Amino acid sequence: MDGEQADGDALSQAEKILREAGADADGAEAAPAGSDREAELEEDLRRVQAEYVNYKRRVDRDRDVAKDQGVLKAVTSLLPVLDDLDAARAAGELADGPMAAIAAKLDTVLNGLGLERHDQESLAGTEFDPAVHEAVLRQPNDEVPAEHIVQVFRNGYVRNGRVLRAAQVMVSAGAE
Known part of the structure; x- marks a missing residue:
């Protein structure tokens, strides 16, 4: 997999830098402790470590997104x-x-x-929201205030705040 290869590349780069730093440490008797090569190797090591941390975050995030998309597809079907x-x-x-x-x-x-059903029981009398509900009928109603749901014709479904299917509803136009 590309992720495993990138993971191996980052680790092999880090190991190479550490080996070079170790080889330089053997010859450090001749060079001053704060040599440019040592600083360069330390910077390379920090960069590779940061790349690895970012890679791990990206892989974890991508894994969560893929899992969520799979669940979403199954639930929608x-x-x-x-x-x-x-x-x-x-x-x-x-x-x-x-x-x-x-x-x-x-x-x-x-x-x-995480699936929530928006049905007659949960929606009757609540305010109509076009982002979550689909109005298929609008009728005057003395008992229900204007722009409130009177009846649900087809249940809607929401998962983690995302509308999978809007509830089809009758909306009150207010008193005649």
């Missing part, structure tokens, strides 16, 4: 399955039985991965 489970729940088909247990386990796993 499950959204149609979650829609089917929501439809079954709404029809009363998930009240009991093995499918209810499977749906509950899936919800638990997805919650553990």
Whole structure:
């Protein structure tokens, strides 16, 4: 891998500098302690060490990004399955039985991965936010203030503050 090769290159450079510094130390009796060569080698060593630290940070960051992208892709591909489970729940088909247990386990796993469901229960009566919600209908409503959500037609999903899919909602236009 390129990362391992770069890691090996940085380490081999550092080892080479240390060997040269050791060889220079053997002949140091003839040269003054603060020689230019020694300072140059120390500077090279510091540079290689800094490169290695930066490399490690970059690899760690890239690994975290790749992991997050993998989880995001998997969760996004499950959204149609979650829609089917929501439809079954709404029809009363998930009240009991093995499918209810499977749906509950899936919800638990997805919650553990940071997935938040924006559904009727969590959104009803909250203020409409076009960054998180998709208004598909706007109707006058005496009970719900203007620009607040009346009903959710399709659940939305958010993970770690990122909208995976906006909730499709009905928004109140206020009293008639």
